[in-house]
Structure formats: C-alpha cells, structure tokens
Amino acid sequence: MALKKSSGPKESSAALHQRRIALLGLGVENRALARFLHARQIPFAVCDARDPAIPVEGVQQWRIGDHYLDDLTDFDLLFRTPGLPTLDPRLCAARRCGVEVSSQTxxxxxxxxxxxxxxxxxxxxxxxxxxxxxxxxxxxxxxxxxxxxxxxxxxxxxxxxxxxxxxxxxxxxxxxxxxxxxxxxxxxxxxxxxxxxxxxxxxxxxxxxxxxxxxxxxxxxxxxxxxxxxxxxxxxxxxxxxxxxxxxxxxxxxxxxxxxxxxxxxxxxxxxxxxxxxxxxxxxxxxxxxxxxxxxxxxxxxxxxxxxxxxxxSFAGLPHRLECVAERDGVTYYNDSLATTVDATCAALRAFDTPLLLIVGGASKGADFSALGTAIAEANVRAVLLIGQEAPRIAAAVQQAGAGEIVHCCRDLAQALDTARHLAQTGDVVLLSPACASFDQFASYAERGDLFKRLVRTVGVV
CATH class of the missing domain: 3.40.1190.10 (Mur-like, catalytic domain)
Known part of the structure; x- marks a missing residue:
C-alpha cells in the first residue's frame, strides 16, 4: 500500500531563523523543542510562571512571573505548552494582533x-x-x-x-x-x-x-x-x-x-x-x-x-492501565491509576466479575459522577474507599444510587489500601481506579500508581 506524508502547510527549520520565537511554558514538550532550536542555533525566548528547576541552553530572553503571558506582541511565533489552553484570552489577544500560535506537534x-x-x-x-x-x-x-x-x-x-x-x-x-x-x-x-x-x-x-x-x-x-x-x-x-x-x-x-x-x-x-x-x-x-x-x-x-x-x-500492556500488581492469600491488587475519567473507571468495573474493593477519588476535572455512582451500585463492588478532593461528590453519587452503605472515607491512599486489605476476602480484587486527576495529592497519575504499588508490597503482598 502506497503511503504518503501528511498534507498541509510546510515549515522549514531554516525559516525559523527569521522568526521571533517564544516558548510558552517549559514542560516536557517545550524542553524538547528548546533542545531542537538550540541545536540549530535558532534564537528563542522562554515565558513561564516559574524559574526552571533544570537549566535550559540557548535561551536568548527570559520572561518569568505571574504576568508572563501579558503582551506577547513582541514575538511573531509562540509555541504553546500543551497544558496552556489555546483559548486563553491572552493567546487570543496575541492572535488578533497577528501573532502565530503553534506547538511542538x-x-x-x-x-x-x-x-x-x-x-x-x-x-x-x-x-x-x-x-x-x-x-x-x-x-x-x-x-x-x-x-x-x-x-x-x-x-x-x-x-x-x-x-x-x-x-x-x-x-x-x-x-x-x-x-x-x-x-x-x-x-x-x-x-x-x-x-x-x-x-x-x-x-x-x-x-x-x-x-x-x-x-x-x-x-x-x-x-x-x-x-x-x-x-x-x-x-x-x-x-x-x-x-x-x-x-x-x-x-x-x-x-x-x-x-x-x-x-x-x-x-x-x-x-x-x-x-x-x-x-x-x-x-x-x-x-x-x-x-x-x-x-x-x-x-x-x-x-x-x-x-x-x-x-x-506477548503484549503485556502499559503501567497504570489495569496493571496486575500482586496476589496474596487469594486477593489480587490492580493499579489503574491512569483511569482519570468516569468512563475509564466504569470500564474497569466492567472488566471484573469477581467482588471488588474500589479505591476512587482525587482532584477535580469537572466531571459528573452520577454515572459512576450507578455503575458502582450495579457492579459487584463490596466496598468503595474514597480519597482526595472529589471524595464528597463521589460519596453523594454512590449514596444517590442506593449503595451508600459500602462507602468508606479515607485520609489518603495509604489508609484506603490498609482499609481494603482488612476488608478483603479470598477471591476479591482491590482496584485503584480513581476516576479523577491526581494533582490534589500527587505530581502525576504515575506517581499515584507507583505509590500504590509500593504500598501493596510494603504490606506484604508479594
């Protein structure tokens, strides 16, 4: 089958030398872009709310602080970090002035x-x-x-x-x-x-x-x-x-x-x-x-x-996606920390026929938890261990679905896992599937999942 390159407007790296470039934010993608530009001796500025913890080579100008996105019209090409909304009013203002907003992708x-x-x-x-x-x-x-x-x-x-x-x-x-x-x-x-x-x-x-x-x-x-x-x-x-x-x-x-x-x-x-x-x-x-x-x-x-x-x-799957961590005394522990949406956690619940002890909760992403409450009530869930910022809203959704008696509010992931360990019976599954972001207590979903795996092993589940 003949393959072709993607169609669309083309840029050349040589043309970038003629642009007044700023990188908005220094996340993983824009750090890679900084290395790309520096290797080609293309000048660029960096605008970010905070000083970088790791040095960045090749930066011609720094704009650091709370107002780093104000008045971007002294540049003509901005590379937005993915975490910065493209509809941010300050980016929209720059576009209206003819500034091009782009990305590494x-x-x-x-x-x-x-x-x-x-x-x-x-x-x-x-x-x-x-x-x-x-x-x-x-x-x-x-x-x-x-x-x-x-x-x-x-x-x-x-x-x-x-x-x-x-x-x-x-x-x-x-x-x-x-x-x-x-x-x-x-x-x-x-x-x-x-x-x-x-x-x-x-x-x-x-x-x-x-x-x-x-x-x-x-x-x-x-x-x-x-x-x-x-x-x-x-x-x-x-x-x-x-x-x-x-x-x-x-x-x-x-x-x-x-x-x-x-x-x-x-x-x-x-x-x-x-x-x-x-x-x-x-x-x-x-x-x-x-x-x-x-x-x-x-x-x-x-x-x-x-x-x-x-x-x-031979495909083993990826970490933090319904990842089987360990089994001890007939109880199996699964890490599904990347389940940061209601739909992802509902899919995880449907993946098991065995009784579940579900650890759920975390930082808000603006989700409606009513479907999650219904899914928990309809699934074979013996206990819901709630953690994080969204715990009260998830508890209310489970209560509304008629399963409030299985809810346990926990201080943090360690307490939730300890509670699950004491409630679990032979044949049960302890599932971390948060339906929420991690940023109230963790730097990322990976950090949350890694802690879960360490805690599982700490309590003797090997």
Missing part, C-alpha cells in the same frame, strides 16, 4: 519526512499506540517510531527519520488544537468527555480532537470506532478513505471481534482470522476495542498480518 508534522498515523480518543490512546508499534515492528521492511502523549516528544527523533519509516503519534486534545494539517492516517477511539477543567464544555473538547482528521485529503485514511457515535461523527469532518473497528460487528475494511475470533480485512480482500479472542492478554472489553483499533491501524499502514497474533499474545 504542529512543527513536527510540518517537518516530518515520513508518513504519520495519529491516534486520539478519550481513553485507550497509550495502549493502542504501544500495541500498534509492536504490530508494525513485526514488519522488517520499515522502521517504526512512536511518540507524542505516550511520553516521548517526536522532535527528539525527527533527525533520525527517513521517508520509508513509519511514525505513530498518540495525540491528546491539548496537542491537536493548534494543528492546521492532519496525519496521513487518523485513528479515532471512543470519545466521551474529559478535561472539563480545561475545555469550556464537552462540545469544545470534542471539537479540539477534530484536527486529527479534518485536514485530511481523499488520499488519506480515517479509522473510526464504529461502536462510538461520537467517533463515527468524525467521518463528516474528513474526505479520507474510511476504515472502522468494532467489538460488536464486522468492520470492512478494518478489524473486529466475532464468533470468538479477532478478524481483519483490507479493501478488496477476504477477512482473515488473526487470533482467538481468548488469546488477547488485556483485561476488559474496552481493551479488546483498543486491540481491534491497533490491528486496523497496522493494516492501513501496510504491515502484513502474518505475525500479528504473536505480537498480541
């Missing part, structure tokens, strides 16, 4: 010499990206590189890329908003709602994801989750060739589950059985959907399915 797509597949959705992006990389790696005819929201800024490997390579990018709504071109292949997983502390509302959140495909051409490929109405609506945004994936119905071309088998089919070919569904090592139907998405993406990128079954069977 946008610059990468402009400079990348290889075809790109971009993956977005509310949850499952990291798992799908990692598995898609593993599937593409079974094809020895092309190298594969992965980056984006999964953790590695793609500018870090830009200089290594050749036109024959394949690039897989996990793209969040934050990273998509500045784009004026789309990847050659776009994958849209289930889209619900998230980051309502950042986006104005659900509609703005969904709109922020549409650049993954809305700048595609008829020569591109769009792969959508046919089981999700919001994902299916992305078809209206793109003229690209349509592929789908599903856990409920045949998807041709694409990938799907039926009759206990994982199936795949390219345009104009007969469906092929990839492997039995029972060979998929990831827990939960939502992960089956991620597997079908990855298989469809790998096929669309031209990889043969010959060794897909082996790659799927």
């Amino acid at each position: 946008r610059l990468f797509l402009q400079l990348c010499p290889a075809p790109v597949i971009g993956i977005t959705g509310t949850k499952g992006k990291g798992t799908t990206t990692a598995l898609l990389h593993a599937l593409l790696a079974t094809d020895s005819t092309a190298r594969v590189f992965s980056g984006g929201n999964i953790g590695r800024p793609p500018l870090e490997f830009l200089d290594e890329l050749q036109p024959t390579d394949r690039v897989v990018l996990e793209l969040s709504s934050f990273q998509l908003q500045d784009l004026d071109q789309s990847p050659h292949i776009a994958v849209v997983l289930s889209v619900t709602e998230d980051h309502l502390d950042y986006h104005a509302d659900r509609a703005e959140y969904v709109a922020a994801k549409k650049p993954v495909c809305c700048y595609q051409t008829p020569g591109d490929i769009l792969i959508v989750n046919r089981d999700c109405p919001t994902a299916r609506a992305f078809v209206d945004e793109s003229p690209a060739a349509l592929w789908t994936f599903s856990t409920t119905a045949p998807s041709i071309p694409g990938a799907w589950l039926a009759d206990g088998q994982l199936w795949a089919c390219c345009p104009g070919t007969q469906p092929t059985a990839v492997c039995p569904a029972e060979d998929i090592p990831l827990r939960g139907r939502h992960n089956w959907s991620n597997v079908t998405a990855a298989v469809a993406g790998a096929l669309a990128f031209g990889a043969p399915a010959t060794h897909f079954a082996e790659a799927i069977r």
